[in-house]
Amino acid sequence: MTLDPKPDDRAVRLSEGSGRPNADAAPSAGSGLSTISRATYFKEAALQNLFLVCACVAVAGVALIFLFVGWRGWPIFAKVGLFNFLGGYVWHPTKGDFGILTLIVNSMLATLGALALGAPLAIGTAVFLSEVANPRIRDLVRPAVELLAGIPSVVYGFFGLVLLRPIIAKFSGGLGFGLFTVWIILAVMILPTIAAISEDALRSVPEGIREASYAMGATKWQTIWRVLLPAAKIGIIDAIILGMGRAIGETMAVVMVAGNAPVIPNGIFAPFLTLTTVIVMDMPYAAGDHRTALFGVAIILFVISMIFVATIRIISRFGKEVG
Amino acid sequence: MGPMSLRRSAARVLVLAVVLPAMLVSGCSSRAGAAKTELTVTGSTTILPIAEVAAEMFHEQHADLRVLVAGVGSSAGIESVTKGTSDIGTSSRDLKPEEKSLGLVDTPIAFDAIAVIVNPSNPVRALTTKQAADIFEGKITNWKDVGGSDQLIWLVNRDEASGTREAFSKIVLGGAPFDPKSAVLPGTGQVRSVVADSATSVGYISLGFVDKSVKAVSIDGIQPTEKTVADGTYPVSRVLHFFTKGKPSGLAKQYVDFVLSSAVQSKVVRDAGFLPVAEGRK
Numbered sequence: 001m002t003l004d005p006k007p008d009d010r011a012v013r014l015s016e017g018s019g020r021p022n023a024d025a026a027p028s029a030g031s032g033l034s035t036i037s038r039a040t041y042f043k044e045a046a047l048q049n050l051f052l053v054c055a056c057v058a059v060a061g062v063a064l065i066f067l068f069v070g071w072r073g074w075p076i077f078a079k080v081g082l083f084n085f086l087g088g089y090v091w092h093p094t095k096g097d098f099g100i101l102t103l104i105v106n107s108m109l110a111t112l113g114a115l116a117l118g119a120p121l122a123i124g125t126a127v128f129l130s131e132v133a134n135p136r137i138r139d140l141v142r143p144a145v146e147l148l149a150g151i152p153s154v155v156y157g158f159f160g161l162v163l164l165r166p167i168i169a170k171f172s173g174g175l176g177f178g179l180f181t182v183w184i185i186l187a188v189m190i191l192p193t194i195a196a197i198s199e200d201a202l203r204s205v206p207e208g209i210r211e212a213s214y215a216m217g218a219t220k221w222q223t224i225w226r227v228l229l230p231a232a233k234i235g236i237i238d239a240i241i242l243g244m245g246r247a248i249g250e251t252m253a254v255v256m257v258a259g260n261a262p263v264i265p266n267g268i269f270a271p272f273l274t275l276t277t278v279i280v281m282d283m284p285y286a287a288g289d290h291r292t293a294l295f296g297v298a299i300i301l302f303v304i305s306m307i308f309v310a311t312i313r314i315i316s317r318f319g320k321e322v323g
Numbered sequence: 324m325g326p327m328s329l330r331r332s333a334a335r336v337l338v339l340a341v342v343l344p345a346m347l348v349s350g351c352s353s354r355a356g357a358a359k360t361e362l363t364v365t366g367s368t369t370i371l372p373i374a375e376v377a378a379e380m381f382h383e384q385h386a387d388l389r390v391l392v393a394g395v396g397s398s399a400g401i402e403s404v405t406k407g408t409s410d411i412g413t414s415s416r417d418l419k420p421e422e423k424s425l426g427l428v429d430t431p432i433a434f435d436a437i438a439v440i441v442n443p444s445n446p447v448r449a450l451t452t453k454q455a456a457d458i459f460e461g462k463i464t465n466w467k468d469v470g471g472s473d474q475l476i477w478l479v480n481r482d483e484a485s486g487t488r489e490a491f492s493k494i495v496l497g498g499a500p501f502d503p504k505s506a507v508l509p510g511t512g513q514v515r516s517v518v519a520d521s522a523t524s525v526g527y528i529s530l531g532f533v534d535k536s537v538k539a540v541s542i543d544g545i546q547p548t549e550k551t552v553a554d555g556t557y558p559v560s561r562v563l564h565f566f567t568k569g570k571p572s573g574l575a576k577q578y579v580d581f582v583l584s585s586a587v588q589s590k591v592v593r594d595a596g597f598l599p600v601a602e603g604r605k
Contacts, residue, residue, distance in 0.1 A: 166521075
């Protein structure tokens with residue numbers, strides 16, 4: 001926030017966060033230090049306020065969404081009770097059953113499976129890009145991984161529905177919808193997120209640590225496994241949690257390959273419904289309490305997101321303390 | 324992670340996103356007092372092939388008039404015509420008791436039959452209504468219990484916005500709940516393609532959408548054909564509706580009359596696999 005005044009540009013130091021320059025730094029006639037022009041001073045102040053507004057828009061956006069979703073969803077907690085809403089396992093809104101435990105469990109199953117498949121793949125990619133690949137190959141692989149992040153989720157879903165699902169239907173003897181299909185799609189979708197942040201974490205390990213490890217006679221593998229990965233641990237955990245956030249919030253791709261049955265799936269090839277997909281499936285026709293319950297589901301998703309963000313912050317702080 | 328809750332909604336909502344600006348345009352033009360030149364027809368995906376092709380033909384005949392058609396499900400169609408966001412709501416189900424007081428006028432435009440479909444490789448060719456109901460309620464779970472091979476039955480269901488589901492539930496299940504383990508898909512085309520790829524699956528779609536990729540089984544010994552639907556012997560059939568707020572007038576009346584004309588009834592309705600109202604039963 002603070003503009004660091006370099007000796008040569010003779011800028012005034014603007015007060016942090018308040019959006020207003022310090023009164024004592026304002027240019028006044030006769031003050032020997034403040035030799036910046038009035039125009040420069042106002043430009044600096046205006047820019048600082050502009051950036052403050054930018055930051056406020058983001059905060060206001062989150063606050064508005066939270067207030068709106070909370071306002072529309074709150075009545076369902078009052079009506080069926082928070083315990084029945086979170087703890088009930090029957091989701092049959094048109095019959096008055098508003099239990100979302102099944103959906104929470106399904107979202108977790110989908111997310112954890114996707115992480116189990118995707119995280120090792122992503123961390124392996126990060127290690128390859130940061131430690132193993134020569135620059136030519138790296139320049140080929142990294143854009144490819146980044147491109148994965150840019151593919152719209154509906155394209156993943158369509159790919160899963162049209163190409164993957166029939167194949168899985170053939171060998172599983174079912175419909176091809178289910179956890180297995182979702183895991184594969186989500187694992188590919190979270191790969192770029194986890195890979196990019198893990199790679200940053202690996203790269204930020206000081207070169208001296210690598211050199212020390214090699215100097216001790218460690219092989220490349222020993223250096224990666226025993227030295228670099230532990231050193232980058234905090235960043236990699238952050239990456240995994242961000243990947244989790246992406247997986248649990250993913251909607252469009254999941255709705256196309258999950259099969260959307262509001263039950264805990266009987267095996268990894270059986271259809272299931274999650275917290276996000278229920279909103280997509282039901283929103284077009286939901287009315288009354290049903291619609292309110294969907295906003296209630298959105299509140300739960302919001303809370304899960306906040307838990308993830310808070311976890312990352314706590315882990316990062318912890319990492320700074322021990323690191 | 325906030326933006327995840329802002330993610331785009333289903334494909335059906337995307338359809339709305341396309342139609343909505345058009346609705347706004349039509350709303351503006353009518354507010355301006357000029358004669359309406361755009362008509363919005365929203366609702367059943369079953370009726371989509373009729374309404375869409377009829378809309379194109381209508382536009383060919385009246386270059387200055389345009390009919391915008393969207394398939395969002397019968398319930399959404401009834402809701403949008405009630406709220407006035409569309410001029411005609413199409414529905415493949417009858418009005419629910421609570422919808423009867425909304426002042427909607429019903430114009431039947433075609434008859435439809437719902438076929439129970441299985442994979443062509445499935446040896447099962449015939450079911451009774453009771454067997455079909457037991458299968459979709461989850462009471463019969465293996466094909467061997469209805470004369471097939473020893474394999475689990477995988478149910479393919481429609482979402483609750485679907486008029487086809489509503490009609491199937493009423494006619495076949497008698498209102499009993501579907502097996503909650505069934506896959507829920509948001510469109511007729513998806514149900515058909517999933518049943519076409521999966522040897523152990525069973526679903527239900529309008530007779531008009533049955534093609535060679537799936538096999539329609541006979542119900543109570545009656546194969547669903549145009550003839551058995553027309554003479555009323557095929558048990559799983561229903562009426563397709565256009566709903567308007569009050570009697571259709573102006574542009575809406577012009578379009579409804581066009582859909583009821585023999586040009587549409589004997590060509591478009593038949594091509595879509597439905598039965599014309601004029602030649603219907605009863």
